[in-house]
Amino acid sequence: MSETAVIPRQLSDTPASSRGCILIIDDEVEIRESLQTLLEFEGYEVEAAGTGEEGLSKLGERSFDLVLLDLALPGRSGIEILPEIRSLYSQISVIMITAYGTVEDAVRAMQSGAVNFLQKPWDNEKLLADVRAAVARRRAEEENIQLKRALKQRYNFESIVGKSEPMLKIFDLVAQVAPSRSTVLLQGESGTGKELIAKALHLNSTRRDRTFVPVNTGSMPPDLLESTLFGHVKGAFTSAIASKKGLFEIADRGTLFLDEIGTMGLDTQSKILLVLQYRRFMHLCGVHEVQVDVRIIAATNVDLRQMVREGKFREDLFYRLNVITIDLPPLRQRKEDIPLLVEFFLRKYSDENQRQLRRVTPEGLRPLLNYSWPGNVRELENVVERAVVLSSGPDIGADLLPDHIVGRGAPIPLIEPRGDASLFDVMEECERHIIVDMLEKCGWNQTEAAERFHIPLSTLNQKIKRLSIEIKKKIRDC
Numbered sequence: 363m364s365e366t367a368v369i370p371r372q373l374s375d376t377p378a379s380s381r382g383c384i385l386i387i388d389d390e391v392e393i394r395e396s397l398q399t400l401l402e403f404e405g406y407e408v409e410a411a412g413t414g415e416e417g418l419s420k421l422g423e424r425s426f427d428l429v430l431l432d433l434a435l436p437g438r439s440g441i442e443i444l445p446e447i448r449s450l451y452s453q454i455s456v457i458m459i460t461a462y463g464t465v466e467d468a469v470r471a472m473q474s475g476a477v478n479f480l481q482k483p484w485d486n487e488k489l490l491a492d493v494r495a496a497v498a499r500r501r502a503e504e505e506n507i508q509l510k511r512a513l514k515q516r517y518n519f520e521s522i523v524g525k526s527e528p529m530l531k532i533f534d535l536v537a538q539v540a541p542s543r544s545t546v547l548l549q550g551e552s553g554t555g556k557e558l559i560a561k562a563l564h565l566n567s568t569r570r571d572r573t574f575v576p577v578n579t580g581s582m583p584p585d586l587l588e589s590t591l592f593g594h595v596k597g598a599f600t601s602a603i604a605s606k607k608g609l610f611e612i613a614d615r616g617t618l619f620l621d622e623i624g625t626m627g628l629d630t631q632s633k634i635l636l637v638l639q640y641r642r643f644m645h646l647c648g649v650h651e652v653q654v655d656v657r658i659i660a661a662t663n664v665d666l667r668q669m670v671r672e673g674k675f676r677e678d679l680f681y682r683l684n685v686i687t688i689d690l691p692p693l694r695q696r697k698e699d700i701p702l703l704v705e706f707f708l709r710k711y712s713d714e715n716q717r718q719l720r721r722v723t724p725e726g727l728r729p730l731l732n733y734s735w736p737g738n739v740r741e742l743e744n745v746v747e748r749a750v751v752l753s754s755g756p757d758i759g760a761d762l763l764p765d766h767i768v769g770r771g772a773p774i775p776l777i778e779p780r781g782d783a784s785l786f787d788v789m790e791e792c793e794r795h796i797i798v799d800m801l802e803k804c805g806w807n808q809t810e811a812a813e814r815f816h817i818p819l820s821t822l823n824q825k826i827k828r829l830s831i832e833i834k835k836k837i838r839d840c
């Protein structure tokens with residue numbers, strides 16, 4: 363192998379005008395030439411090599427998107443050099459080509475990381491379709507890597523993915539406000555990434571070496587929540603056999619993340635307001651004031667302004683929390699993030715399950731792009747994890763996706779948009795039909811419908827309210 367062959371390249375130096383760079387490794391001159399002509403005619407940049415060694419050396423000289431690799435090469439065979447290509451240039455897609463392909467060869471090639479297997483003589487249309495899919499896959503992966511690298515360099519964000527306009531604005535905002543001490547209010551539907559952003563704010567602040575303390579204020583009765591937040595002195599209540607620190611003290615000089623703040627009772631709200639105003643509080647039944655330096659980040663998936671109007675949330679606390687607001691858009695409004703998120707979760711769950719890296723096929727990606735994702739990124743993550751666990755080969759196709767996503771369940775209603783209807787109106791109308799259809803199927807049992815949609819019941823109920831769906835009486839208990 364030449365010296366340059368061992369330098370893995372990750373960033374593409376492909377000219378923007380090219381549809382992609384392809385390396386053909388085949389010992390038969392006619393095959394190389396006919397493939398090169400076909401692919402160049404389609405707008406690809408093509409180079410060719412007659413042996414595995416020559417191919418490896420060309421791979422070291424520049425970056426390629428795809429290698430078309432002959433199985434039966436003189437010297438080291440294609441199947442022998444495939445693992446080397448995969449380990450040195452893991453981002454490059456490889457399609458194996460052979461005249462004498464057996465099922466075992468195909469299986470070995472796929473196990474060694476080839477993305478596809480073609481038999482000579484090939485059908486040009488099929489070959490071009492496979493090449494297009496393999497190049498697109500490699501480009502998506504590369505984009506993901508570059509984006510993550512850029513985000514990491516710029517913001518130190520390691521696990522947040524997004525390239526849509528609203529997400530890029532959010533990343534900028536997070537970078538801007540993270541170092542300050544300002545209270546931040548995160549708003550967004552369930553599963554949009556509020557907790558992830560809260561952690562990014564903490565990790566990008568000067569408090570990063572202190573604790574990030576999340577507390578779900580909706581999951582506790584008011585008394586327990588107050589003693590959890592503020593701590594208590596011995597004997598404050600019957601079971602208080604010893605004094606206990608509260609989360610405000612534990613988060614001192616760090617960040618306290620108050621999740622689902624909209625569910626907090628008015629009494630607790632008043633106490634939180636006092637801490638925000640004076641940075642001091644008292645333990646339950648305590649006599650001394652405790653001074654703390656805590657940054658508060660709050661999150662809600664309900665409209666706090668509306669709650670203020672209804673008298674359920676203190677207006678003064680709302681304004682205290684609302685110093686900087688970050689609105690996380692639902693996934694259906696930033697569908698360009700879906701391929702990146704899919705790649706990200708495929709990598710995460712392939713690694714976690716010690717599987718060879720799974721890839722989504724164009725047929726698998728299509729329904730994921732068309733689906734409305736009521737449970738947002740969390741729902742997408744669950745769908746990808748499930749597909750990785752169920753998969754036996756490297757490809758994730760539509761067959762590994764749940765019925766309701768590929769449309770094998772309820773038919774999507776055909777909605778004739780009114781002349782003045784916006785896309786948003788049409789999507790809302792679709793969402794309404796789908797929810798009513800599911801509720802009908804579950805005998806109007808909201809809990810079952812929420813489970814079958816893989817979303818929290820609270821999210822379904824918000825949607826029912828927003829879409830003014832009239833709940834019929836339960837007709838059966840599920």
Ligand SMILES: Nc1ncnc2c1ncn2[C@@H]1O[C@H](COP(=O)(O)OP(=O)(O)OP(=O)(O)O)[C@@H](O)[C@H]1O
Nearest residue numbers: 521522523551552553554555556557558663739740
């Ligand atoms: N932009 C993103 N990139 C990568 N992963 C994401 C992104 N957004 C969300 N996730 C993942 O989706 C899941 C849900 O995110 P998170 O818990 O932050 O949502 P949330 O808005 O707090 O939801 P809830 O309101 O239900 O508590 C997490 O596993 C998170 O890591």
Ligand SMILES: [Mg+2]
Nearest residue numbers: 556557621661
């Ligand atoms: Mg959350």
